[in-house]
Amino acid sequence: MTDFRQDFLEFALARQVLRFGEFVTKAGRQTPYFFNAGLFNDGESLRRLGDFYARAYLTSGLQCDQLFGPAYKGITLAAAAAVALAEKGHNLPYSYNRKEAKDHGEGGIIVGAPLAGRVLIIDDVITDGGAKRESIELIRAQGATPAAVLIAFDRMERGRGERSAVQELQQEFAIPVMAIATLDDLLAMLGRKAELSRHRMAVMAYREQYGAPA
Secondary structure, three states, rough: OHHHHHHHHHHHOOOOOEEEEEOOOEEEEEEEEEOOOOHOOHHHHHHHHHHHHHHHHHHHHHOOEEEEEEHHHHHHHHHHHHHHHHHHOOOOOOOEEEEEEEEEOHHHHHHHHOOOOEEEEEEOOOOOHHHHHHHHHHHOOOOOOEEEEEEEEEEEEEEEOOHHHHHHHHHHHHOEEEEEEEEHHHHHHHHOOOHHOOOOOOHHHHHHHHHHOO
């Protein structure tokens, strides 16, 4: 496991983006931890988050021509990743979509660079995969190629079926879905940090009950 994954989880913990306790997921499941990327909500945290996205992308070895951020959360995330990549010598164009097409001015549904080549979709998490499916179809409709999806955290849990939303998206569109960190990375951190070890059994039990097969 590369260091940036552990650094990211510790950063998320410090910003209370990652918390432990008793929570309820959107699917109605009782969960012992919660990850809310919306709490990366100031300039410094967004700068660091963009750097983690850039490091995850560069570590993957994937080659892309452009970044795309789905409205709305993905807009700032793609922009932050684009800045971080430029600082590392990889200056990529980026764009995002409007929820509704604009019929005046420059018009259209895409803002920023025209979609072209191999496009990396950047977002925070995948819940049911709906927004990512829309992004993939939009990119294809513009004549570009969806190359991969990069999210902040993968909970690695089942959706409505046996597979996770990440696995379903990978199978449906035959593209990789990557994450800065995953639930397995979180379990590794809980095993490493004595002050957090009390949460490990509860998270492991949740993984056993709701986890998708590897």
